[in-house]
Amino acid sequence: ANDLGIDNIARFMGEFGFGTRTGIDVEGEAAGVLPSPEWKVKRFKTPEQQRWYAGETISIGIGQGYNAYTPLQLALAVATLANDGVMYRPHFVSYIENPKTGERSHVEPQAVKTIPLKERNLEVIKLAMAGVNKEGTSAGAFAGASYTSAGKTGTAQVVALKQAEKYVEANVTEQLRDHALFIAFAPVESPKIALAVLVENAGFGARAAAPIARKALDYYLLGKRSDKPAEPARAREQGR
Numbered sequence: 001a002n003d004l005g006i007d008n009i010a011r012f013m014g015e016f017g018f019g020t021r022t023g024i025d026v027e028g029e030a031a032g033v034l035p036s037p038e039w040k041v042k043r044f045k046t047p048e049q050q051r052w053y054a055g056e057t058i059s060i061g062i063g064q065g066y067n068a069y070t071p072l073q074l075a076l077a078v079a080t081l082a083n084d085g086v087m088y089r090p091h092f093v094s095y096i097e098n099p100k101t102g103e104r105s106h107v108e109p110q111a112v113k114t115i116p117l118k119e120r121n122l123e124v125i126k127l128a129m130a131g132v133n134k135e136g137t138s139a140g141a142f143a144g145a146s147y148t149s150a151g152k153t154g155t156a157q158v159v160a161l162k163q164a165e166k167y168v169e170a171n172v173t174e175q176l177r178d179h180a181l182f183i184a185f186a187p188v189e190s191p192k193i194a195l196a197v198l199v200e201n202a203g204f205g206a207r208a209a210a211p212i213a214r215k216a217l218d219y220y221l222l223g224k225r226s227d228k229p230a231e232p233a234r235a236r237e238q239g240r
Contacts (some may be wrong), residue, residue, distance in 0.1 A: 001061025010036035015115050016077040018069055024090045032073055035066035071196045074183050079194035082185035084122055085115040126150055130188050141210035147221050151184035153205035169203055177201040182209035186217050193220050207232045
């Protein structure tokens with residue numbers, strides 16, 4: 001993150017729709033926050049508050065700090081990645097039905113733009129995300145899957161810790177515990193679905209969010225439906 005610099009990070013993430021409304025056909029969508037030096041100047045009043053610090057760039061690089069994105073933005077970004085840089089406007093419904101005539105008007109896919117991504121870079125990212133589900137932090141949640149998938153686990157802090165303070169979930173009240181996140185697309189070789197899962201105050205993404213994604217993908221790709229809640233998966237200790 002430090003090598004890239006905050007300006008390059010903000011510009012590239014902005015290409016994927018972070019910090020702007022996706023244009024979904026539902027009222028009240030939030031734009032989220034894509035931090036940058038320009039954003040900070042507008043957000044704060046005093047020169048000291050407006051100054052961008054090097055440590056903030058590091059925090060942004062691991063998804064912490066001022067970052068604030070919606071699950072829809074996460075899903076749109078991973079879908080764009082799966083589509084090799086082609087971004088589609090998301091829609092809440094696939095068709096609209098006239099209540100009087102029963103006539104259906106289908107919502108056609110609408111490509112918004114194409115992000116110019118190098119093929120070799122796409123391949124590296126996709127292989128890395130496939131490895132996350134195959135042998136990485138979410139391998140437990142996707143064990144035995146009959147399809148290939150690519151994912152990334154995430155854990156978002158709700159409250160900041162002091163420099164020498166260690167996070168112990170059992171010692172933190174539930175509403176202040178970390179949020180669990182997971183993004184994925186499948187199948188890897190020919191993507192048909194992309195999603196983002198957020199479970200508030202549930203801890204590691206691998207443990208709480210990835211199992212929910214597995215059930216959703218099983219249903220969409222295989223038609224497997226279960227009324228049983230997704231059980232927490234055993235996450236590797238180094239995984240978040």
